[in-house]
Amino acid sequence: MDRIRIEQLKKQYGEQFALDIPSLDIAPGSLTGIVGNNGAGKTTLLRLFLDLIEATEGEVLIDDKAVAGSEHWKHRTGSFLDEGFLIDFLTPEEFFHFTGKVYGMDKKAVDEQLKGFDRFLGEEINGNNKYIRNLSTGNKQKVGIVAAMLVHPELLILDEPFNFLDPSSQIIIRKLLKADNEARGTTMLISSHNLNHLTEICSRVILLERGKVVKDLHPPQDDLAEVERYFSLQAE
Amino acid sequence: MNMLMRHTWLGFRRSHYYEHSMGLKLLMLIVGFFIAGYLLLFGLFLPLILDNVFPDQPPHESFFSLLWLIYAGDLMLRIFMQKPPKQLVQAYMGLPVRRKMLARFILVRSWFSLYNYYLFLILAPFYLRAVLPISAAAFWYAILGSFLLAGINHSLVMWIKTRPAGQVRGLLFLVPAAVLAATLGALYPKQLLDASMQLGLAFISGNAPAFILPLAIIFLIQWMTSKGLQRAFYAWQGEETTGMATGSGKLDRFFASFPGYGQYWELEWRMLWRNRRASGLLKQIPLTIIGIPLFFYFMGDEDITTYTYLFVLIAGGHGFNYLQYAYSWESRFFDWIATRPIDMHKFIRAKYYFHAGLGFLQLIPVLVLLSWHSPKVIWLMAGMFFYVTGPLFAFLMHAGVKNSTRMDPNKRASFNMEGTSGTLFLTILVSMLSVIGVMVISFFLPFPSEQSVFIVATASGLLFIVFHKRWTRGIAKKFLNQKHQLLNKYRER
Numbered sequence: 001m002d003r004i005r006i007e008q009l010k011k012q013y014g015e016q017f018a019l020d021i022p023s024l025d026i027a028p029g030s031l032t033g034i035v036g037n038n039g040a041g042k043t044t045l046l047r048l049f050l051d052l053i054e055a056t057e058g059e060v061l062i063d064d065k066a067v068a069g070s071e072h073w074k075h076r077t078g079s080f081l082d083e084g085f086l087i088d089f090l091t092p093e094e095f096f097h098f099t100g101k102v103y104g105m106d107k108k109a110v111d112e113q114l115k116g117f118d119r120f121l122g123e124e125i126n127g128n129n130k131y132i133r134n135l136s137t138g139n140k141q142k143v144g145i146v147a148a149m150l151v152h153p154e155l156l157i158l159d160e161p162f163n164f165l166d167p168s169s170q171i172i173i174r175k176l177l178k179a180d181n182e183a184r185g186t187t188m189l190i191s192s193h194n195l196n197h198l199t200e201i202c203s204r205v206i207l208l209e210r211g212k213v214v215k216d217l218h219p220p221q222d223d224l225a226e227v228e229r230y231f232s233l234q235a236e
Numbered sequence: 237m238n239m240l241m242r243h244t245w246l247g248f249r250r251s252h253y254y255e256h257s258m259g260l261k262l263l264m265l266i267v268g269f270f271i272a273g274y275l276l277l278f279g280l281f282l283p284l285i286l287d288n289v290f291p292d293q294p295p296h297e298s299f300f301s302l303l304w305l306i307y308a309g310d311l312m313l314r315i316f317m318q319k320p321p322k323q324l325v326q327a328y329m330g331l332p333v334r335r336k337m338l339a340r341f342i343l344v345r346s347w348f349s350l351y352n353y354y355l356f357l358i359l360a361p362f363y364l365r366a367v368l369p370i371s372a373a374a375f376w377y378a379i380l381g382s383f384l385l386a387g388i389n390h391s392l393v394m395w396i397k398t399r400p401a402g403q404v405r406g407l408l409f410l411v412p413a414a415v416l417a418a419t420l421g422a423l424y425p426k427q428l429l430d431a432s433m434q435l436g437l438a439f440i441s442g443n444a445p446a447f448i449l450p451l452a453i454i455f456l457i458q459w460m461t462s463k464g465l466q467r468a469f470y471a472w473q474g475e476e477t478t479g480m481a482t483g484s485g486k487l488d489r490f491f492a493s494f495p496g497y498g499q500y501w502e503l504e505w506r507m508l509w510r511n512r513r514a515s516g517l518l519k520q521i522p523l524t525i526i527g528i529p530l531f532f533y534f535m536g537d538e539d540i541t542t543y544t545y546l547f548v549l550i551a552g553g554h555g556f557n558y559l560q561y562a563y564s565w566e567s568r569f570f571d572w573i574a575t576r577p578i579d580m581h582k583f584i585r586a587k588y589y590f591h592a593g594l595g596f597l598q599l600i601p602v603l604v605l606l607s608w609h610s611p612k613v614i615w616l617m618a619g620m621f622f623y624v625t626g627p628l629f630a631f632l633m634h635a636g637v638k639n640s641t642r643m644d645p646n647k648r649a650s651f652n653m654e655g656t657s658g659t660l661f662l663t664i665l666v667s668m669l670s671v672i673g674v675m676v677i678s679f680f681l682p683f684p685s686e687q688s689v690f691i692v693a694t695a696s697g698l699l700f701i702v703f704h705k706r707w708t709r710g711i712a713k714k715f716l717n718q719k720h721q722l723l724n725k726y727r728e729r
Contacts, residue, residue, distance in 0.1 A: 051575075052723055053724070075577035079575050084572065089506060089507060089511055
């Protein structure tokens with residue numbers, strides 16, 4: 001995947017701007033974290049990346065082609081934002097196979113891929129023949145993340161991947177993301193409230209506030225502790 | 237208790253129904269008034285009907301003879317349809333509200349169910365005409381007695397339905413009880429009718445034991461329900477997470493084995509089979525296959541043009557029912573569809589072939605059964621199949637793209653407002669009326685009416701079937717163009 005670019009991107013709900021980003025470049029192979037308080041525009045930004053909502057102005061470009069109204073990016077992108085990304089009357093296994101098939105993978109290839117997620121999925125998902133709708137929120141989250149990752153996407157977009165996960169699973173997924181990014185050069189966009197996890201794995205952290213980019217940090221040049229200081233100040 | 241009742245009222249006031257447009261609310265109100273008016277008129281004219289059928293006895297006596305049948309039917313209806321308001325208390329279980337209070341609330345709230353009052357739309361006007369002339373007291377006694385009988389049914393159903401799911405099986409003793417009652421009824425019909433009449437007469441004569449006995453039964457069942465409810469709370473907490481998948485069946489694998497469309501057919505089949513509401517439509521297929529030929533067997537096939545709408549239902553079968561909701565079923569995973577490399581045109585074609593195929597599979601046994609007794613209908617039915625699979629399916633699928641109400645296919649269907657919208661009502665209305673177009677065009681053809689209808693229906697159907705790739709492409713395009721609006725609407729719910 002080449003360059004991902006945002007140009008004059010605005011999203012307005014009534015009179016209120018949910019997002020206003022004049023320009024932003026995401027480098028290929030980067031692992032970018034997006035942080036911000038509730039209502040900062042993180043999910044709106046990710047939805048615009050996936051063409052799930054219409055921008056009021058501007059566009060998101062992947063390989064210099066607008067995402068809106070096109071399909072070229074879909075077979076190279078894996079994503080999980082919320083339960084709308086799950087087919088809840090399938091079992092996790094069926095869902096993985098179906099997703100794989102849509103991306104042109106056969107059953108064997110999917111099974112091979114799933115081996116790498118064995119520990120993350122755990123017995124509750126692997127050994128249990130439950131429909132996704134009957135899984136706990138944390139397990140649904142795991143299924144969504146794995147389905148997004150197993151198709152070897154060039155661009156991976158995840159919204160709050162650490163939410164609802166137990167501490168061990170949070171650490172495992174953090175490692176899996178880092179490993180995948182380093183081994184295959186997957187471009188990753190991850191929004192989260194968990195600063196510890198993000199600062200641990202991200203090569204870049206974008207801080208959003210009321211729809212605007214207020215900080216764009218690139219460690220090691222920038223000190224990521226600045227993010228924490230920012231939120232501490234906000235809290236006071 | 238007051239707080240719980242107030243929340244119930246707010247829940248009702250803020251339900252999906254009130255989120256619909258004014259036009260749809262009015263339409264639903266009109267339909268409601270129509271049904272109520274129909275029942276009231278039926279009650280009003282029932283004395284005359286009974287007078288004609290049983291001229292030897294006064295209408296109220298004839299009616300009381302049938303009380304057992306009416307309330308047995310009412311009980312059956314409740315067993316299948318009436319829901320206890322147990323979902324209303326889930327949110328309070330973690331709060332410091334006594335479980336006894338919650339149990340009492342469920343019991344009190346359940347008495348507000350429409351099932352306890354719908355019969356009075358027939359009974360009140362009937363008693364007004366047939367019992368009031370005896371005396372005003374007799375009228376009120378009749379009302380009270382009928383209410384107590386409804387109360388027994390209500391209490392019984394609440395007792396059954398508030399038990400933990402696993403224990404419902406333990407209630408199978410009701411089956412031999414019903415068999416015994418039916419056998420006794422079959423062996424001693426006269427005595428049964430007589431006993432039923434005596435009960436009714438005891439009511440109107442104000443006989444105290446006739447009221448005390450049902451009242452005691454109601455109290456006993458309500459007390460048992462209250463006790464059971466407090467234990468059932470624990471089971472309800474776990475109900476949601478215990479459901480296991482049925483596994484991949486032969487049919488899943490059969491659908492998946494088709495190259496190209498297999499993966500979509502497998503998904504479509506699973507969506508239908510594994511969701512309560514969707515599978516409810518699927519389960520209508522065998523009923524239709526048996527019911528429709530029976531209908532023509534009893535009603536005759538002379539005046540077949542008046543049954544045209546019925547033809548649409550038979551010929552379109554499952555597809556007609558299902559495609560009204562086309563794409564609303566997918567609303568719960570629409571984000572997934574919108575972000576995956578899916579060929580939308582193929583996805584829509586797969587849906588079309590699937591439901592046309594199911595419609596066809598339903599049609600074949602219907603035609604075979606009809607060939608027995610009503611061969612006149614067969615050609616008309618075949619023509620209608622082409623019409624439904626052609627222009628009607630095309631219309632339903634087009635309209636489905638406009639139907640942007642989010643829907644959970646796994647929710648129960650009866651009286652569930654979710655997913656209903658003005659667009660849906662309009663879609664059904666236009667589908668029904670479109671058959672008139674076929675009739676009008678066929679009127680101008682120089683052939684007998686059945687042949688003309690067959691020609692018009694088949695020709696229009698074949699035209700759409702032959703060019704289905706063109707119109708399905710149009711739907712795919714429309715679908716993608718509407719994507720953002722649909723997603724916005726789905727997220728609102």
